[in-house]
Amino acid sequence: MPDEKDAExxxxxxxxxEAEATSQGAPAAKASAKTAKATKAASATKATKATKAxxxxxxxxxxxxxxxPATERRLVVxxxxxxxxxxxxxxxxxRALGLGRIGKSNVLPDRPEIRGMIARVPHLxxxxxxxxx
Numbered sequence: 001m002p003d004e005k006d007a008e009x010x011x012x013x014x015x016x017x018e019a020e021a022t023s024q025g026a027p028a029a030k031a032s033a034k035t036a037k038a039t040k041a042a043s044a045t046k047a048t049k050a051t052k053a054x055x056x057x058x059x060x061x062x063x064x065x066x067x068x069p070a071t072e073r074r075l076v077v078x079x080x081x082x083x084x085x086x087x088x089x090x091x092x093x094x095r096a097l098g099l100g101r102i103g104k105s106n107v108l109p110d111r112p113e114i115r116g117m118i119a120r121v122p123h124l125x126x127x128x129x130x131x132x133x
Contacts (some may be wrong), residue, residue: 074111074130079103081124093120 077100083091097117098106107130108114118127 037048062084075110075118076105076128076130077108077118078105078126078128079124080126083111083124086121086124088122090121093117094124097125100124 032102077097077099079094079102082102083094094100097108097114110129118125
């Protein structure tokens with residue numbers, strides 16, 4: 001008999017706890033939903049203002065992007081050796097350079113990030129420089 005009483009009492013207690021949680025949680029849920037909507041609207045407004053400021057040329061120096069020089073140097077990177085048997089980081093670097101098989105070439109901008117990747121796998125690739133006007 002005690003098992004039957006516990007079985008009957010347990011669902012009643014759970015129902016009571018759920019009722020209390022929903023009655024107390026409903027205003028909190030509404031408030032958090034309102035806060036989330038307000039935050040989303042504020043961030044959208046800031047983003048559009050920043051975009052308009054950049055387009056108008058009135059943005060702060062930090063918001064402006066750097067202009068590319070008139071003649072940007074480019075690198076033609078060609079894979080000349082297989083990546084079989086190389087370290088996983090070397091294979092990943094080749095993939096990041098846009099290479100995947102012997103003889104494949106990719107034209108990349110001459111930037112420090114690209115130069116760093118090239119420095120990691122110089123034994124697998126050949127590099128030639130190209131000027132664009």
